[in-house]
Amino acid sequence: xxxxxxxxxxxxxxxxxxxxxxxxxxxxxxxxxxxxxxxxxxxxxxxxxxxxxxxxxxxxxxxxxxxxxxxxxxxxxxxxxxxxxxxxxxxxxxxxxxxxxxxxxxxxxxxxxxxxxxxxxxxxxxxxxxxxxxxxxxxxxxxxxxxxxxxxxxxxxxxxxxxxxxxxxxxxxxxxxxxxxxxxxxxxxxxxxxxxxxxxxxxxxxxxxxxxxxxxxxxxxxxxxxxxxxxxxxxxxx
Amino acid sequence: xxxxxxxxxxxxxxxxxxxxxxxxxxxxxxxxxxxxxxxxxxxxxxxxxxxxxxxxxxxxxxxxxxxxxxxxxxxxxxxxxxxxxxxxxxxxxxxxxxxxxxxxxxxxxxxxxxxxxxxxxxxxxxxxxxxxxxxxxxxxxxxxxxxxxxxxxxxxxxxxxxxxxxxxxxxxxxxxxxxxxxxxxxxxxxxxxxxxxxxxxxxxxxxxxxxxxxxxxxxxxxxxxxxxxxxxxxxxxxxxxxxxxxxxxxxxxxxxxxxxxxxxxxxxxxxxxxxxxxxxxxxxxxxxxxxxxxxxxxxxxxxxxxxxxxxxxxxxxxxxxxxxxx
Numbered sequence: 001x002x003x004x005x006x007x008x009x010x011x012x013x014x015x016x017x018x019x020x021x022x023x024x025x026x027x028x029x030x031x032x033x034x035x036x037x038x039x040x041x042x043x044x045x046x047x048x049x050x051x052x053x054x055x056x057x058x059x060x061x062x063x064x065x066x067x068x069x070x071x072x073x074x075x076x077x078x079x080x081x082x083x084x085x086x087x088x089x090x091x092x093x094x095x096x097x098x099x100x101x102x103x104x105x106x107x108x109x110x111x112x113x114x115x116x117x118x119x120x121x122x123x124x125x126x127x128x129x130x131x132x133x134x135x136x137x138x139x140x141x142x143x144x145x146x147x148x149x150x151x152x153x154x155x156x157x158x159x160x161x162x163x164x165x166x167x168x169x170x171x172x173x174x175x176x177x178x179x180x181x182x183x184x185x186x187x188x189x190x191x192x193x194x195x196x197x198x199x200x201x202x203x204x205x206x207x208x209x210x211x212x213x214x215x216x217x218x219x220x221x222x223x224x225x226x227x228x229x230x231x232x233x234x235x236x237x238x
Numbered sequence: 239x240x241x242x243x244x245x246x247x248x249x250x251x252x253x254x255x256x257x258x259x260x261x262x263x264x265x266x267x268x269x270x271x272x273x274x275x276x277x278x279x280x281x282x283x284x285x286x287x288x289x290x291x292x293x294x295x296x297x298x299x300x301x302x303x304x305x306x307x308x309x310x311x312x313x314x315x316x317x318x319x320x321x322x323x324x325x326x327x328x329x330x331x332x333x334x335x336x337x338x339x340x341x342x343x344x345x346x347x348x349x350x351x352x353x354x355x356x357x358x359x360x361x362x363x364x365x366x367x368x369x370x371x372x373x374x375x376x377x378x379x380x381x382x383x384x385x386x387x388x389x390x391x392x393x394x395x396x397x398x399x400x401x402x403x404x405x406x407x408x409x410x411x412x413x414x415x416x417x418x419x420x421x422x423x424x425x426x427x428x429x430x431x432x433x434x435x436x437x438x439x440x441x442x443x444x445x446x447x448x449x450x451x452x453x454x455x456x457x458x459x460x461x462x463x464x465x466x467x468x469x470x471x472x473x474x475x476x477x478x479x480x481x482x483x484x485x486x487x488x489x490x491x492x493x494x495x496x497x498x499x500x501x502x503x504x505x506x507x508x509x510x511x512x513x514x515x516x517x518x519x520x521x522x523x524x525x526x527x528x529x530x531x532x533x534x535x536x537x538x539x540x541x542x543x544x545x546x547x548x549x550x551x552x553x554x555x556x557x558x559x560x561x562x563x564x
Contacts, residue, residue, distance in 0.1 A: 008356030093357040
């Protein structure tokens with residue numbers, strides 16, 4: 001595997017993001033929409049609500065962000081290139097399938113994880129600074145912050161491989177984006193169920209969840225590589 | 239054999255031809271894109287690949303460029319067997335300029351080329367990018383977004399991209415499509431320069447005058463390979479050499495004058511002129527002139543009829559009806 005070729009794809013993607021306002025807006029809007037409502041609810045809540053909140057894991061709700069944000073980017077990765085006619089020149093270069101996919105995945109991973117960490121950072125800062133002290137104490141808990149740090153990249157990676165896999169098998173950008181968003185919903189559901197204590201947030205659940213994500217990330221990488229068929233992508237005949 | 243060979247195996251011994259195809263066939267399910275195609279392209283040769291839409295030209299180029307796997311047959315490209323293990327190495331040695339430039343329109347010209355310089359892992363990428371842009375006269379537009387360029391300029395950027403890796407074999411698919419005559423002439427000159435540097439050029443084109451002007455040899459494909467050779471060879475192979483004779487007045491007894499002359503195989507009265515089938519025009523023409531003068535005819539002109547590559551193409555392709563398109 002050539003690091004330089006992976007970097008070439010990665011850098012090219014980031015340059016395109018910077019010049020594509022729609023992508024930046026989508027990346028910014030989704031997390032805002034997702035955290036504004038619970039954030040406002042926390043800010044207006046009185047200290048009495050802290051007892052109820054202590055039995056929830058509200059911070060884990062923000063783990064939905066790394067599931068949703070990269071889906072948009074990843075789902076554009078292959079079908080977007082096809083649609084603008086740039087895939088064929090790239091595939092005639094010496095780039096290998098794995099290098100191309102890894103470059104694409106990294107380009108979606110870095111900003112998505114960055115945004116997700118930024119969102120949770122802002123969420124914690126706003127709650128600590130402006131919410132009732134009791135509320136802040138009930139919501140911001142060490143283990144959940146650690147869970148955010150650990151699970152965010154794992155969730156983002158899974159969402160990216162699913163998105164790229166869908167992108168490699170569809171012929172239309174919009175369809176790919178809708179399917180990728182749909183595919184990220186089970187992860188969102190999982191994190192929400194844990195956040196609201198439907199699934200208890202215990203150490204063993206965390207370990208099982210983490211192990212499942214690691215396995216799914218590896219499977220996702222393999223399945224996505226297999227889904228990337230040069231011949232089908234170029235001729236649309238298989 | 240599968241497509242998209244990503245293998246990076248050590249290169250085996252090289253063959254003499256830059257491209258060699260033996261009985262190459264590509265089918266998509268029931269449909270045949272091309273069948274039983276065999277040819278060789280020598281190192282440093284400019285080889286024209288002609289044929290109507292849907293004849294299989296682009297599919298052949300994609301196969302030779304390792305994008306598609308042949309259904310059967312074998313080939314060597316840039317001296318390497320066309321097998322999946324050689325995919326990366328073949329792509330490193332060749333360049334393909336597709337008909338559609340396929341540029342990242344939001345990125346600048348330089349950013350587009352920088353991406354490909356890294357994909358080809360070219361040493362000193364900045365210098366190579368500038369050299370390629372100088373070659374296509376676009377150095378002053380290097381910071382412009384590709385989306386802001388005209389179709390012709392985008393085509394030139396694509397050509398610069400194809401030159402970045404200093405390819406041994408350059409596949410050009412309709413390189414002058416959409417270019418104005420001056421830009422097209424620049425491309426012709428560039429192809430001439432590349433030929434001078436020993437680059438093998440595989441030129442796919444619809445423009446027959448372009449092929450006649452640039453190519454050492456041409457092949458005409460219409461699913462199967464119809465013919466291959468130098469343009470003048472193809473003319474000779476398909477059309478009898480003829481002399482056209484015009485006289486001020488019809489000859490009273492043309493058979494008496496024209497039959498049996500040395501080098502003249504036959505003749506026909508075409509109304510205003512006589513068309514003579516000859517073995518060698520330069521030998522027959524003086525004999526015909528002497529015979530006409532001896533017969534008291536006033537000669538207006540004696541000329542060799544020249545058939546163009548277009549005549550060859552039409553003879554081989556146009557009468558077959560429209561090919562399938564995919």
